[in-house]
Amino acid sequence: MRLSVIGCGYLGAVHAAAMASIGHEVVGIDVDENKIASLSRGEAPFFEPGLQEILSEGLASGNLTFTTDMSAARGAKVHFVGVGTPQQKDGYAADLTYVNAAVDALIPHLAEGDIVAGKSTVPVGTAQTLAARVDPTGATLVWNPEFLREGFAVKDTVDPDRLVAGVPTGEPGERAADILRQVYHPSVTKGTPFIVTDLATAELVKVAANAFLATKISFINAMAEIAEVTGADVTTLADAIGHDARIGRRFLGAGIGFGGGCLPKDIRAFSARAEELGRGESVAFLREIDAINMRRRDRAVDLTVAALGGSVFKKNITVLGAAFKPHSDDTRDSPALDVAVRLHGLGAWVTVTDPEAIDNARRIHPQLNYVHDRDEALRAADAIIVVTEWDQYRRELHPEHAATLTTGRIVIDGRNCLDATAWRNAGWDYHGMGRP
Ligand code: UDX
Numbered sequence: 001m002r003l004s005v006i007g008c009g010y011l012g013a014v015h016a017a018a019m020a021s022i023g024h025e026v027v028g029i030d031v032d033e034n035k036i037a038s039l040s041r042g043e044a045p046f047f048e049p050g051l052q053e054i055l056s057e058g059l060a061s062g063n064l065t066f067t068t069d070m071s072a073a074r075g076a077k078v079h080f081v082g083v084g085t086p087q088q089k090d091g092y093a094a095d096l097t098y099v100n101a102a103v104d105a106l107i108p109h110l111a112e113g114d115i116v117a118g119k120s121t122v123p124v125g126t127a128q129t130l131a132a133r134v135d136p137t138g139a140t141l142v143w144n145p146e147f148l149r150e151g152f153a154v155k156d157t158v159d160p161d162r163l164v165a166g167v168p169t170g171e172p173g174e175r176a177a178d179i180l181r182q183v184y185h186p187s188v189t190k191g192t193p194f195i196v197t198d199l200a201t202a203e204l205v206k207v208a209a210n211a212f213l214a215t216k217i218s219f220i221n222a223m224a225e226i227a228e229v230t231g232a233d234v235t236t237l238a239d240a241i242g243h244d245a246r247i248g249r250r251f252l253g254a255g256i257g258f259g260g261g262c263l264p265k266d267i268r269a270f271s272a273r274a275e276e277l278g279r280g281e282s283v284a285f286l287r288e289i290d291a292i293n294m295r296r297r298d299r300a301v302d303l304t305v306a307a308l309g310g311s312v313f314k315k316n317i318t319v320l321g322a323a324f325k326p327h328s329d330d331t332r333d334s335p336a337l338d339v340a341v342r343l344h345g346l347g348a349w350v351t352v353t354d355p356e357a358i359d360n361a362r363r364i365h366p367q368l369n370y371v372h373d374r375d376e377a378l379r380a381a382d383a384i385i386v387v388t389e390w391d392q393y394r395r396e397l398h399p400e401h402a403a404t405l406t407t408g409r410i411v412i413d414g415r416n417c418l419d420a421t422a423w424r425n426a427g428w429d430y431h432g433m434g435r436p
Contacts, residue, residue: 001025001183004073006102007083008035008066010153010261010330011119011146013044014051015082016066018157020058022186028066029073039066047329047356050154073109078183079139081106082119082146085269092268093276094123103130112138115176119146121206121266123273127166127199140176142167143199145206150260151327158186162193166202207273210266211286216251217258218292224254224434225295234434235416254434255415256387257296259324259333264290296433297335300385300414301342303431307410308383313347316407318381320374320397321388323357331360336387339414341365343385353377355390375405383410389417399426 001024005016008030016028030036035045042059044051058064065072073079083098099120106116116134118127118141131141143166148156165180167173177196181188188194197205224234234254242249258264267286274283308315324334331337337352344350344367351369352361358370371377374392378384384406386393394417403409403426411423413432423430 001078001179002076003027003183004029004076004079006030006070006073006079006081006106007098007120008032008039009082009084010046010048010150011148012080012082013039013046013055014048014148014153014157015080015119015146017051017054017058017064018154019080019183020061020064021054022158024063024183026058026064027072027076028064029068029070030066031068033068036066036068048153049151049327054154070105071109073106074111076114078115078117078179079106079110080117080119080144085120085122087265087268091272093272094121094265094269096122096126099126099130103133107133107137110134110137110139114139115179116141117144117180118142119144121145121210121262121269122203123269123276124200124203124207125273125277127203131168131199140168140172141199142173142176142180143202144180145202147206147209150330151325159190160187160192162195163187164195164197164202164205166197166199168199207266207270210263211270211283211289213251214258214263214267214289214293215285217253217263218289220252220254221257221296221434222292225292225299227434227436228299231436232434233436235432253416255296255417256300256335256339256433257293259335259338260328260330261332264293264333297338297342299433300339300387300412301346303433304343304383304385304412305346307412307429307431308408311346312343312383315348315382316380317343317348317350318377318384318406319343319350319352320354320377320384320386320393321357321390322352322354322361322370323388323390326388326390329354329356329360331357331364334361334388336414337361337365339385339387340368344368351377351381354388355392357388378402378405381406382408383412385412385414386417387414389415394418399423399428403427 003026005028008028016026020026042056083102085094088095127143134141167176227234238252319340321336410429
């Protein structure tokens with residue numbers, strides 16, 4: 001099927017390449033000339049496992065093209081809209097400027113029977129407003145939220161856990177749902193749940209899923225806070241409650257908390273939207289979820305200060321990680337970088353290393369010292385703090401080896417990802433998050 005994808009950022013670029021990889025003819029459209037030039041050359045503009053391969057294959061087969069010219073959307077059966085919805089500069093609400101601009105630019109190129117499928121994360125009610133603008137063209141607006149995780153974006157797009165299609169009532173909605181089933185035929189054939197619902201429910205599914213995940217993480221971090229004053233161990237607690245199938249162990253990793261381009265901004269936008277709807281109290285707990293999350297960054301800094309005897313001033317601290325999570329070069333709202341910046345603010349000599357995210361980190365925080373090589377970064381450190389659980393630190397950094405490089409023997413495990421016993425046995429002063 002011929003498809004267009006409007007917006008070639010994280011979501012759109014992956015979606016375009018993934019749709020081409022399952023046999024569709026796809027044009028990716030973006031206003032950013034540099035992004036389009038790089039994608040057209042087959043260069044993924046960010047680090048995402050597997051993306052480079054499907055991008056090159058799509059371009060080579062002729063199934064995938066990129067352009068800044070919106071008229072290239074003409075002739076596509078489905079137009080996916082995957083532009084960003086960042087947090088507003090002066091508040092918590094989502095900024096819909098890009099979604100509105102993309103739909104307005106697309107409208108003149110729509111034909112009777114086309115489907116416009118919104119994928120961006122939007123405040124509930126947005127789709128209904130957009131539908132009123134799209135309807136006069138004879139096209140049908142549907143909402144098809146995206147649940148991809150960075151680091152697994154290609155897998156999550158090609159083989160998702162579920163597909164959600166919010167469609168209008170009646171025949172146009174049924175037809176649109178059928179067309180989406182054809183778009184996602186490999187997943188549908190495989191039996192992936194395909195949930196057809198109304199526009200508002202589809203929009204809400206996305207924000208509710210992210211709110212739940214954020215709540216799970218902050219819940220366990222709240223337990224870490226209690227563990228810290230009682231001498232309990234939050235990782236054992238998470239294992240024990242996680243065995244209950246109703247709870248589950250995933251997303252119960254206590255540490256410096258969540259960040260990235262989605263969870264923080266999405267829970268804030270959800271709060272703002274609920275308030276607009278007069279239901280602020282229904283999700284008032286999300287403010288607490290956010291507050292718990294931000295406190296974990298303070299805790300990591302406090303632990304480091306205490307471990308270094310009450311001050312980090314002029315101490316060499318090596319920060320292992322800059323990305324908001326492993327398998328990503330994304331530093332947007334990264335708790336890892338935030339901790340590094342705060343330590344620097346307290347007068348520490350901070351050296352940051354990361355397998356993928358240094359360039360992005362340097363762009364936002366040029367004041368920090370960046371070193372590509374992990375061992376080079378560890379040299380002469382008074383303390384180490386692990387803030388992104390890359391395998392290079394979690395599995396491949398042995399405490400005996402680290403001790404040959406550093407000056408001090410202090411390790412703060414901001415992600416509870418190290419083997420505490422092994423580090424202690426090797427003579428290190430080990431500090432976890434919510435662990436004795
Ligand atoms: C998230 C959602 O998972 C995805 O479905 C949605 O489409 C976009 O937002 P992503 O931002 O890629 O995806 O990251 P995710 O894997 O969810 O992790 C988010 C943050 O939570 C990271 O900073 C991670 O380190 C942190 N986290 C995750 C924890 O602190 N503890 C955990 O147990 C799990």
